[in-house]
Amino acid sequence: GAVVSQHPSWVICKSGTSVKIECRSLDFQATTMFWYRQFPKQSLMLMATSNEGSKATYEQGVEKDKFLINHASLTLSTLTVTSAHPEDSSFYICSALTGGGRNSPLHFGNGTRLTVT
Amino acid sequence: AQSVSQHNHHVILSEAASLELGCNYSYGGTVNLFWYVQYPGQHLQLLLKYFSGDPLVKGIKGFEAEFIKSKFSFNLRKPSVQWSDTAEYFCAVKDSGGYQKVTFGTGTKLQVIP
Numbered sequence: 001g002a003v004v005s006q007h008p009s010w011v012i013c014k015s016g017t018s019v020k021i022e023c024r025s026l027d028f029q030a031t032t033m034f035w036y037r038q039f040p041k042q043s044l045m046l047m048a049t050s051n052e053g054s055k056a057t058y059e060q061g062v063e064k065d066k067f068l069i070n071h072a073s074l075t076l077s078t079l080t081v082t083s084a085h086p087e088d089s090s091f092y093i094c095s096a097l098t099g100g101g102r103n104s105p106l107h108f109g110n111g112t113r114l115t116v117t
Numbered sequence: 118a119q120s121v122s123q124h125n126h127h128v129i130l131s132e133a134a135s136l137e138l139g140c141n142y143s144y145g146g147t148v149n150l151f152w153y154v155q156y157p158g159q160h161l162q163l164l165l166k167y168f169s170g171d172p173l174v175k176g177i178k179g180f181e182a183e184f185i186k187s188k189f190s191f192n193l194r195k196p197s198v199q200w201s202d203t204a205e206y207f208c209a210v211k212d213s214g215g216y217q218k219v220t221f222g223t224g225t226k227l228q229v230i231p
Contacts, residue, residue: 034219036221042223043207043221043222043223043224044161044207044221046218046219049218093161105149105151105163105166106151106163106209106219107163108160108161108162109160110159111160
């Protein structure tokens with residue numbers, strides 16, 4: 001159980017275009033999802049916390065208007081990278097809490113490799 | 118703000134050697150602690166977790182970790198590693214309060230030589 005599906009697994013886009021990444025919880029409802037970014041040889045950096053039905057909470061230094069997050073349902077959160085630039089190329093990972101109370105671990109999607117040319 | 122420090126960035130061991138990966142955290146409140154593993158080409162998977170109770174927790178694949186509150190540490194151990202343990206290991210701490218924010222360490226790449 002606790003499967004998180006992320007789509008697409010990789011995407012190449014041209015500079016200036018927007019890319020949408022989907023994160024779905026397949027067998028549970030996720031009131032809270034998290035979006036991370038992983039740079040090569042570095043750890044996961046939390047970008048934002050996505051709460052169903054409310055605005056996302058962004059970490060310091062993350063541009064809200066560039067990384068749009070929508071959590072419209074209990075099983076789906078989307079991250080849209082708007083007007084992408086080469087420096088946005090990275091590995092984006094979503095994760096979700098299973099909702100089992102405070103004592104619940106994160107479950108991760110497989111990640112999306114974004115390359116902006 | 119919470120932070121996590123992993124001291125070993127790259128560890129190379131021979132099969133059957135014992136493993137200990139260091140993890141220290143800083144946070145003033147109550148935390149939950151995790152170790153995640155990322156095998157080559159795969160997504161992060163939960164290895165083990167500590168919430169409360171016995172500070173020695175056992176996870177999958179023979180891994181265990183000990184929470185030492187006085188040292189703010191949560192080191193990962195395995196008595197005898199296998200080639201299949203080659204992966205990257207991440208220590209993480211979660212604020213057990215309302216925000217539930219999870220912070221990861223920089224990861225330790227483990228390479229096990231047959």
